[in-house]
Amino acid sequence: MPPPPWTTGLPVPNPDVRLEAIGIRPYALPLRQPWTSAHGTRTERRGWLVQVQAAGVRGHGDCAPLPEAGTEAEAVAEGALRLWQARLPGQSLAALLDPGRQSPYGEALGVSLKTPSPHPSPSRGEGVREPADTLSEVLSEAKVGAQHVTLAGTPPGIGPTPAADFALECALTDLAARLAGVPLRRWLAPEANDRVPVNATLGTLRDQTPARVAAACQAGYRVLKLKVGLDAPETEIAHLRKLASHLPPGVSLRLDANGAWDYDQAARLIDQLNDLPIESLEEPLKFLEVPLKSTEGPPNPLKERMKSLEVPPKVPDWEALRRLQAQARFALALDESLHLPPPPMAIRDAVAPLLVDSFLSAGAPPVRRLVLKPAAVGGLRRTLFLAREATRLGLEVVLTSLIESAAGLWPSLQLAAALSSPIPQGLATSHWLAQDLGRVPDPERGHIWLGRDSGSGFIPLRSAESDASD
Numbered sequence: 001m002p003p004p005p006w007t008t009g010l011p012v013p014n015p016d017v018r019l020e021a022i023g024i025r026p027y028a029l030p031l032r033q034p035w036t037s038a039h040g041t042r043t044e045r046r047g048w049l050v051q052v053q054a055a056g057v058r059g060h061g062d063c064a065p066l067p068e069a070g071t072e073a074e075a076v077a078e079g080a081l082r083l084w085q086a087r088l089p090g091q092s093l094a095a096l097l098d099p100g101r102q103s104p105y106g107e108a109l110g111v112s113l114k115t116p117s118p119h120p121s122p123s124r125g126e127g128v129r130e131p132a133d134t135l136s137e138v139l140s141e142a143k144v145g146a147q148h149v150t151l152a153g154t155p156p157g158i159g160p161t162p163a164a165d166f167a168l169e170c171a172l173t174d175l176a177a178r179l180a181g182v183p184l185r186r187w188l189a190p191e192a193n194d195r196v197p198v199n200a201t202l203g204t205l206r207d208q209t210p211a212r213v214a215a216a217c218q219a220g221y222r223v224l225k226l227k228v229g230l231d232a233p234e235t236e237i238a239h240l241r242k243l244a245s246h247l248p249p250g251v252s253l254r255l256d257a258n259g260a261w262d263y264d265q266a267a268r269l270i271d272q273l274n275d276l277p278i279e280s281l282e283e284p285l286k287f288l289e290v291p292l293k294s295t296e297g298p299p300n301p302l303k304e305r306m307k308s309l310e311v312p313p314k315v316p317d318w319e320a321l322r323r324l325q326a327q328a329r330f331a332l333a334l335d336e337s338l339h340l341p342p343p344p345m346a347i348r349d350a351v352a353p354l355l356v357d358s359f360l361s362a363g364a365p366p367v368r369r370l371v372l373k374p375a376a377v378g379g380l381r382r383t384l385f386l387a388r389e390a391t392r393l394g395l396e397v398v399l400t401s402l403i404e405s406a407a408g409l410w411p412s413l414q415l416a417a418a419l420s421s422p423i424p425q426g427l428a429t430s431h432w433l434a435q436d437l438g439r440v441p442d443p444e445r446g447h448i449w450l451g452r453d454s455g456s457g458f459i460p461l462r463s464a465e466s467d468a469s470d
Contacts, residue, residue: 011187013176015094022085022171023051029405030434036204037068037227037258045403046074047163048081049437049460052171054093059175060458062375062408062437063167069402070339070376071163080164093179096172162339162378163402169379170411170456178455184411185450188384189418195447196416198428199223199254205239206231210246217251220445223279223424224253229260237272244276252279254426259283259336263320270328280331280398282371285321287314287340314340322366331396333369339376369396371426375408380415387419400426405437410458413441417450437461 028046035042047064063081065071072080088096177187185192200221202208205228216224228236244253255278261269266284273281316337325332370390374383387397399416401409409430416425428448430440438460441448450457 011176011180013094013097013179015092017054017093017179019089019091019093019096020053020055021089023049023053024081024085025049025051027405027437029436031403031432032434033203033432035403035432036230037256040068045405045433047405048078048167049405049407050081050167050171051460052088052168052175054175055179057175057178059171059173059178059455060407060438060460061167061170061172061174061411062404062406063164064375064402064404064408065163066375066402068336069373070336071402072161077161077164080161081167084164084168093172093176097176160378163375165378166375166380167408169381170408173380174411174456174458181454183450183452183454184414184456185417188380188415189420191420192414192418193420194417194452195449196413196427197222197422197424197447198443199225199424199426200446201225201426201429201432203227204230205236205243205255208239208243210243213243213246217248219443220447221424221428221443222251222446224251225426226253226255227258228255229257233261233265233269237269240273240276247277252277254279254282254424256282256335257284259286262286263317263324266320266324267327270324274327274329278330280333280369281328282333282335283337284324284332285317287337288317289314316340318366325367331368332366333371333396333398334365334367335371335373335400338370338372365393365395369398371398371400373400373402374412374415375402375404380411384415384418391421396423397421398423398425401429403429403432405433406430406440407437407458407460409441411456413448413450414456 026046026048028044030044031042045064047062050061050063052059052061063077065074065077067073071077173187174184177184180187183192198221200216200219200223202212202216202224203226205226208226213224228240230236231239240253247253253276255273257266261284263285270281270284316334321332321334370387372383372387374380377383377386383399387399390397397419398421399412399419401412404412409427413425413427416427424446427441428443430436430442433440438458441450441457
C-alpha cells in the first residue's frame with residue numbers, strides 16, 4: 001500500500017523509542033468576551049490537553065472540538081482519546097508516525113495495513129502518486145474533515161475524529177521534533193521561516209469602534225478580521241464604511257460571514273464592498289438544503305431512517321460562489337464548505353453534481369482562497385499537504401485556529417511557518433482566552449516569532465502537565 005501523500009518525505013524517529021504513556025486532561029477555559037458568529041455564541045472553550053511521553057521527553061497537543069467548524073462532537077472526540085490512551089502505550093513512535101499507516105494510530109486500533117519501507121522509492125506504476133490536477137483530487141487525497149477513514153476497532157458511534165486526530169498528531173510530532181532537537185516547523189519543512197505574519201482577530205463588526213481599529217493598526221497589524229452577517233446588510237455596510245475611513249494606507253479588512261447571506265444579499269454587498277479596502281470575504285453564502293426526496297414512495301426501513309434525520313443535508317452553492325467571485329475585486333474564501341458531512345448514501349447520487357469533489361473536478365475552483373483549520377482538516381501533515389497542493393493549483397491558503405488553547409495554537413503556528421506564506425494567518429487568537437494551559441504566543445508588530453527551541457514551542461503550566469500525567 002503506498003504511503004499517504006501527506007506523510008512522505010518527513011523524518012522517521014528512532015524505531016527503538018516507544019510510547020510510555022498518554023495523559024488526557026479535560027479543561028474549560030473562559031473567554032475574555034463572548035465569541036459570536038452566524039452559528040451562535042460561546043463563552044468558553046472546552047477540550048482536553050493531550051500529553052505523550054517517550055524516552056523521558058513529553059509532547060503535547062490540544063483537542064478542542066467545534067462541530068460548527070467541521071469537527072466531531074465532544075463526546076466522540078473523548079471516546080477516541082480514551083481509546084488511544086488505553087491502546088497506544090508500548091507502540092513505537094516511528095510506527096505511530098509511519099508513512100504506511102492511514103493515520104498516526106493505525107494498527108493499535110486493529111487496522112491491518114501493509115507497511116512499506118520508511119524510505120519508499122517505488123518506480124512509476126508501483127505506488128508513485130501523480131500530481132493532483134484538480135482541487136477535488138487534493139481534497140480526496142487529504143481526506144479532509146468528514147472524509148476521514150473510520151478505522152477498524154473504533155467503538156460504535158465513533159466516526160471521523162479530526163479534532164482528536166489533530167491533538168494526537170500534534171503531541172506525537174512535538175515529541176518527535178523534541179527528540180530530534182529541532183523546532184517542529186523544521187521537522188515538517190527544513191526551509192521553514194522563523195516568524196509568521198498574522199491578522200488581528202477583532203470579533204464582530206457590531207462591536208468595533210474607530211478607536212479599536214486604530215489600536216490594532218498601531219500594534220502593527222496590516223489585516224483586521226471581522227465577523228459580519230449578524231446585522232442588516234445596510235447597517236453593516238454603513239459601519240464598514242465608517243471603519244474604513246479610519247484605516248491607514250496598506251491596512252485592509254478580512255470579513256467572515258459564516259454563510260449568513262442568500263445570493264441576492266451577497267451580490268448587493270459585494271458591489272458595495274468593492275470600493276472598500278477589503279482583503280477577502282469568507283463564506284458569504286448560505287448552504288443549499290438538499291430535499292430528502294428519497295423518502296417518498298412505499299415505506300421501507302431505509303426510507304424510515306432517512307425521515308429520522310434532524311436536518312436535511314446541506315451543500316454549498318458552487319455556481320453562485322463562482323459568479324460572486326467573478327464580481328468581487330477581492331478573494332472569496334471557502335472554510336466550513338470544506339468540512340460539511342457527506343449526505344446520506346440514499347440521496348448521494350441525486351446530489352452528486354453539488355458535492356465538492358464532483359463540482360471542483362469539472363473545472364477551476366469557484367473562489368480564490370481556502371481557509372484551513374488544522375483541527376478540522378485532521379492534522380498538521382494533512383493540512384501541510386493540502387495547503388501545498390492548493391497553492392500549486394493557484395489558490396491562496398490561510399490557516400486559522402478554532403480558538404484553541406496554546407497547546408493547539410503553537411503547533412498550528414509551526415505549520416504556518418513551514419508553509420512560509422506571506423499572507424497574514426488567522427492564528428493570533430490567544431488573547432481571546434482569559435486563561436490558558438501554558439505559555440502563549442504573543443504577536444509583535446503583526447508577526448509571531450517562534451523561537452528556536454525544539455518541538456512546538458508549547459510549555460505547559462506545571463498544574464496542567466501534572467494533571468495530564470494522571
